[in-house]
Amino acid sequence: MVQYHIQNLLSLLQAYVKPNNPNHDVLEAEYVAWIDESSFLSDAHKKAWKRAELPLLMSRVFPESDQAHLRVSLEYMMLFLMLEQLTDTPATAAEAQRWADIFVQAFKQTLGEAKGPASVMKHLASRVMGAVDETYRPYLIASNVLLAEGVVKEALDRENPTHDLTLEAYMGARRDSIGLRPFLDFGRWIWDLDIPQDVLAHPAIAKLEEETIDMVSLTNDLYSYRKECFESGAHHNYVTVAMQDPIAAIPAADRQAAIDYTCKQFSETLADFHRRTAELPSFGADADKKIAQYVSVMMDLVVGNIQWSLACRRYGHSDASGVWGDVVFEMDPM
Template structure:
């Protein structure tokens, strides 16, 4: 018996997402202020009309307030609103610069930097609207922040902007593929985690001096957190990016090209690397909390450090939940994909 070729069905390509947090000790927590802060922040952003009506609708579907509610679950209403504004500023800048060349990207980025440095200065005529968005966001958010936290944010924002400009430069080079190390170095800034960690401090209402935040153990924990965010984000965003032929700047593609492997091989390499980072993070976390090679700074400061360390752990869980719970990468299929781990590229 022969089979008519028209009756043969071929399953579309797919990849399986590893359960990278199967041994992660932090559970999903969401802020009770989520809906209220979301409504306020979305209304604030929409007042600038940064997108077309259809573009704004698509932007809102990604629910960038949800990532704040999941990663800053202990924030007060005021601070959570500021965290939502941060995410909206991040992703508005991202959407606006994704289609620009290097000079256009630089112009937008420098507008935000000047606004962060001078939040009381009126923005000049003709400047991209992202300048005023950044000014208002930071003026409100920084009003009650400790000085050290504000200084860390400003420094981190500069590094973040430099990485956005670098990404545009590589985009201009026409399908430039980094080495894995080049990619991770740039992406650690580009993912925006360091500015977000300053907001983690604000959400926890801690005031930790620079010399403690610069301790090698704390630096390692922040680096591990960032790398886990990058790797998890890129595995989830790969489908969205490959479908629009924009996946060159993605860890899956970078690993595939450098290791001469396919999507499955790239995902497996990332999964194995993520497992190693999880193990390292939890070991260093325990060393900090149990004072193994890490000093005590007094009861009150130790409590603040502990809150921050646990905050980093919660951030990882929250970010993972947002990858599936928002419409950013998987549309309405996110929660089902979170269960099945199967991502169909179609």
């Protein structure tokens, strides 16, 4: 076995670390009860759902949300996990497309009579869309259409694997499939940040959103890498692609160098995010205040995802000794 090290990325974000949402325990109890009562989940799936610890994820990424908004966000995350499980390995591209279509129809509330997982999707989507204010619904639908397209593309890539995938192409696809865009929408909804559409579409704001998604993607790929290797070879993972793309200049099969490179990309993206935030143009006093809160939401998403990745049982880093955030794990050599 070989030891690999992920540097302490939380140490770069200490100014943004917040206490866990105090509503976590209530949502955790509701979540576990829902899983135990769900007849459509197998025992293996129930175990996987509990290990995912979705209430912890929501409590970390929205640390200052009230309980009602947090519960809706959790219901959405449950819906997203269903989509992920139904479209991931061993699902074919055709199966992934079918479930992606059902997922989108559920959000657009055009899904007809449904049974099994589809009926659960329909129910959860109806609850989410019924709770979210009308102002934010079009954004949420558009974000989930992109998510559905992203997971189908991943399924197609699994069926037609390529070894010349570039980091640029990978990140372009990952921005949709990671599913973070809906949480940007939820963040604006939670804080009632009715930012004008032309301001949201401004290149400066769009770039901050993109870099937020990239930072979450990079950290998710780092912390999930071992799990993905064991389950499916981690072909759709930044660490793997970095070992294949000549631009990264990684020595052949050097996992640690690829991990270090991924950490470096995160650090550089964070630095650029800070620079761009400092250079934001003014959109008027009211919009500027909302944008400042939106930037705070973005950082909560980045920090919260890291905290959850370190603490949840899903990725197996929760029992790590030493400084929280400093990860060492073992794998067979390549």
